[in-house]
Amino acid sequence: xxxxxxxxxxxxxxxxxxxxxxxxxxxxxxxxxxxxxxxxxxxxxxxxxxxxxxxxxxxxxxxxxxxxxxxxxxxxxxxxxxxxxxxxxxxxxxxxxxxxxxxxxxxxxxxxxxxxxxxx
Amino acid sequence: xxxxxxxxxxxxxxxxxxxxxxxxxxxxxxxxxxxxxxxxxxxxxxxxxxxxxxxxxxxxxxxxxxxxxxxxxxxxxxxxxxxxxxxxxxxxxxxxxxxxxxxxxxxxxxxxxxxxxxxxxxxxxxxxxxxxxxxxxxxxxxxxxxxxxxxxxxxxxxxxxxxxxxxxxxxxxxxxxxxxx
Numbered sequence: 001x002x003x004x005x006x007x008x009x010x011x012x013x014x015x016x017x018x019x020x021x022x023x024x025x026x027x028x029x030x031x032x033x034x035x036x037x038x039x040x041x042x043x044x045x046x047x048x049x050x051x052x053x054x055x056x057x058x059x060x061x062x063x064x065x066x067x068x069x070x071x072x073x074x075x076x077x078x079x080x081x082x083x084x085x086x087x088x089x090x091x092x093x094x095x096x097x098x099x100x101x102x103x104x105x106x107x108x109x110x111x112x113x114x115x116x117x118x119x120x
Numbered sequence: 121x122x123x124x125x126x127x128x129x130x131x132x133x134x135x136x137x138x139x140x141x142x143x144x145x146x147x148x149x150x151x152x153x154x155x156x157x158x159x160x161x162x163x164x165x166x167x168x169x170x171x172x173x174x175x176x177x178x179x180x181x182x183x184x185x186x187x188x189x190x191x192x193x194x195x196x197x198x199x200x201x202x203x204x205x206x207x208x209x210x211x212x213x214x215x216x217x218x219x220x221x222x223x224x225x226x227x228x229x230x231x232x233x234x235x236x237x238x239x240x241x242x243x244x245x246x247x248x249x250x251x252x253x254x255x256x257x258x259x260x261x262x263x264x265x266x267x268x269x270x271x272x273x274x275x276x277x278x279x280x281x282x283x284x285x286x287x288x289x290x291x292x293x294x295x296x297x298x299x300x301x
Contacts, residue, residue, distance in 0.1 A: 009294065010262060016243050017263050021139035028152065032138045035160035039167040040131055 130171055133178050134163055137264075141186055144259050147247050148190050158193060162186035183260055183274035194252065246296035250289055253277075257285035258293065 024032075138159065145155035162185045170181040247255055253275065260271045261282065272279045 007290070007294070009297070010290075013243060013293070013297070014263055016240050017140075017143065017259075020240065020244075021143055024139060024142070028142070028156065031156050032142060032159070035156070035163050036131065036134045036138060038160070039134070039163035040127060042164060043130075043167050043171055044127065 126171070129175055130167065133175065133182075134166075137179070137182065138163075140259075140264060141182070144256070144264075145186065145190060147244065147255060147259070148252060149193060150248060154193065158189045159186065161189050165189070179264065179266060180270040180273040183264070183266070184276065187256060187274055187276070190252070242297060246293050249296065250292055253281075254285045254289035254292065257282050258289040261286055 141159050141162065142155050145158050146152055149155050149158065162182065165185040165188075166178075166182045169185070170178065173181060247258075250258065256275055257271060260266045260274055261268070266274060268279045268282050272282045275282065275285075
């Protein structure tokens with residue numbers, strides 16, 4: 001990876017730097033090793049989690065479908081609610097308090113005729 | 121099956137660069153513990169976001185994530201430094217960029233001084249003294265072996281900036297190491 005030194009004294013500098021990496025103590029090397037393993041383990045666990053979560057979601061959905069089917073077996077499903085169209089127009093319902101008037105319409109006509117006869 | 125192969129390739133890639141990544145980060149933070157935390161963060165971020173990219177793209181992408189983590193670390197430290205009033209400015213060629221202004225003033229520590237050779241210490245000191253962008257350009261380009269385009273991608277800057285940072289880093293390093301050649 002290294003290229004020829006543009007200046008000869010740099011070879012000595014590099015050799016000394018290389019030496020310094022070879023003389024690291026055991027505790028330091030152990031910590032480097034643990035750091036590397038932890039970094040790689042983080043990736044492995046992330047990969048596992050990435051596979052496991054969609055699978056868990058799918059399993060949960062399947063369980064919910066099964067639970068619904070078990071609760072309402074085929075043939076026993078409740079009939080869907082059909083909206084019932086009102087047989088009486090809304091305007092007539094709104095005038096509900098005037099129904100008695102229409103029922104006694106003949107009486108009011110007779111009363112009116114009596115009043116006209118007596119007054120006329 | 122393909123996933124297992126990819127997992128194995130990722131493991132091999134991270135294993136191949138983790139030590140160099142740690143040393144680069146350690147030179148930036150002057151702290152082994154901080155460097156380990158940042159490299160671990162970078163590994164997590166890289167695997168989370170870029171594991172599915174072609175393996176040929178992994179090196180610049182990993183170092184891009186790592187560079188981002190280091191920049192975040194500098195920003196956090198800068199905020200802390202402001203609060204305690206001990207923020208020190210370091211000379212740099214990017215006066216407007218607070219991140220690349222982060223100083224490298226930490227001592228490597230007595231244990232490291234005793235264990236390492238004078239030359240190795242001098243190299244560490246010289247690298248720590250470089251501004252962050254210059255050091256990253258030097259380490260990614262001439263130690264990690266990324267080409268100019270990949271280094272620019274890792275550092276999120278132009279190829280011209282990489283060349284400028286590298287040129288300045290080489291001049292500063294050579295001057296600092298003259299006594300040890």
